[in-house]
Amino acid sequence: MSEENKLSTDLNVEDVDTLAVAEQETEAAVRAAEATEEEGEDFLAGYDESNDEEETAAPQVADEGPVIVFDHVTKEYTDGPEDVDNQALKDVSFSINRGEFVFIVGPSGSGKSTLIRLLMREISPTTGSIYIAGTDLANLRNRQVCKYRRSIGIVFQDFRLLEDRTVFENIAFAQKVIGVPSRKITKNVSKMLSMVRLRNKYRSYPNKLSGGEQQRVALARALVNKPLILLADEPTGNLDPTNTADIMELLEDINLRGTTVVVVTHNREIVDSMQKRVITLREGVIIDDKKGGYDRG
Ligand SMILES: Nc1ncnc2c1ncn2[C@@H]1O[C@H](COP(=O)(O)OP(=O)(O)OP(=O)(O)O)[C@@H](O)[C@H]1O
Numbered sequence: 001m002s003e004e005n006k007l008s009t010d011l012n013v014e015d016v017d018t019l020a021v022a023e024q025e026t027e028a029a030v031r032a033a034e035a036t037e038e039e040g041e042d043f044l045a046g047y048d049e050s051n052d053e054e055e056t057a058a059p060q061v062a063d064e065g066p067v068i069v070f071d072h073v074t075k076e077y078t079d080g081p082e083d084v085d086n087q088a089l090k091d092v093s094f095s096i097n098r099g100e101f102v103f104i105v106g107p108s109g110s111g112k113s114t115l116i117r118l119l120m121r122e123i124s125p126t127t128g129s130i131y132i133a134g135t136d137l138a139n140l141r142n143r144q145v146c147k148y149r150r151s152i153g154i155v156f157q158d159f160r161l162l163e164d165r166t167v168f169e170n171i172a173f174a175q176k177v178i179g180v181p182s183r184k185i186t187k188n189v190s191k192m193l194s195m196v197r198l199r200n201k202y203r204s205y206p207n208k209l210s211g212g213e214q215q216r217v218a219l220a221r222a223l224v225n226k227p228l229i230l231l232a233d234e235p236t237g238n239l240d241p242t243n244t245a246d247i248m249e250l251l252e253d254i255n256l257r258g259t260t261v262v263v264v265t266h267n268r269e270i271v272d273s274m275q276k277r278v279i280t281l282r283e284g285v286i287i288d289d290k291k292g293g294y295d296r297g
C-alpha cells in the first residue's frame with residue numbers, strides 16, 4: 001500500500017472534509033506558485049525565514065516527565081513458526097527524556113524495527129506498556145491513533161516519498177491532512193526546504209533526485225508538522241558516507257531545536273563520532289544503555 005493510501009485509510013470521516021478543503025487550498029497555492037514562477041520570480045523568495053527559530057522549534061508541552069517510556073514491554077509475533085523464539089522484544093524497559101538524542105543499535109533481528117513500530121503504534125506490546133508524554137498508547141482510540149501518528153515524525157531507509165508528487169507536494173501533504181491553510185502551508189514548506197537546502201528543487205519529482213536529496217525531502221516532510229518526537233529507522237542505510245554525515249548533521253540540528261530524536265542505525269562510525277546515548281539490543285534484550293560509542297562487546 002502506498003503511503004498516501006495508508007494515510008488516507010487512516011483518516012476518519014471528519015477528516016475527509018478537512019482534507020478536501022485543504023487539498024483545494026493547496027492546489028490553489030501550487031497553481032499560484034507556478035503562476036508566480038512563470039512570471040520569472042521565485043515564489044519562495046518572500047518566505048526566506050529559515051532562521052525563524054520559534055516557528056521551527058518543537059512544540060512546548062507542559063508535561064515535564066519523560067517523553068518516551070517502555071515499561072516491561074514484551075512483543076511476541078504470533079505469525080512465525082511455533083518452535084522458534086518469536087519474542088522480538090523481551091521485558092524491555094527504558095525511558096527517554098524530552099530533547100534527548102538516542103541511537104538504537106544491535107545486530108540484525110535484535111528488535112530495533114519492532115521497537116520503532118511499537119512507538120508508531122503500528123503494532124502493540126504483547127505485555128507491558130508504552131507511554132508517550134505520559135499517555136499510555138494502549139488507551140488511544142482509533143481516531144486518536146491517527147492523530148498520534150501525525151504528531152510524530154517518521155523517516156525510513158527507503159524514503160517512501162510519493163513518486164507522482166513534487167518535492168513541494170510531498171512536504172505539503174503532511175500539512176494538508178491536518179487542515180493547515182494553504183498560505184501557511186507554503187510558508188512552512190518553504191522553511192523546511194531551506195532547512196534541508198532544497199529550495200531549488202521544489203518542483204522536482206522524487207525520481208529526479210539523488211538518494212541524499214530524497215532523504216532530505218523525507219526529513220522535511222517528517223518535520224513540517226513540528227513533531228515532539230522524530231523516529232528514524234536506518235535513515236542512512238541507502239546513503240553514501242557524505243550523505244550519511246549530512247543527514248546526521250540535520251538530525252542533530254533538529255534535536256538542538258528541541259525535538260526528541262530516536263535513530264536506529266548500523267553505522268558504527270557515525271555512532272562513535274556523535275557520542276550520544278546508545279541503547280544496544282541483542283536478541284530482544286537491552287544489553288547496554290550509555291552515552292558514548294557503539295558497543296563492541
Ligand atoms: N511481522 C513479523 N512477524 C513475525 N516475526 C517478525 C516480524 N517482524 C519481525 N519479526 C521477527 O522479530 C525479530 C526482530 O525483528 P526486527 O525487524 O525488529 O529486527 P531489527 O533489529 O530491526 O533487524 P534489522 O537490523 O535486520 O532491520 C526477528 O527475529 C524477526 O524475524
Ligand SMILES: [Mg+2]
Binds near residue numbers: 114
Ligand atoms: Mg530493522
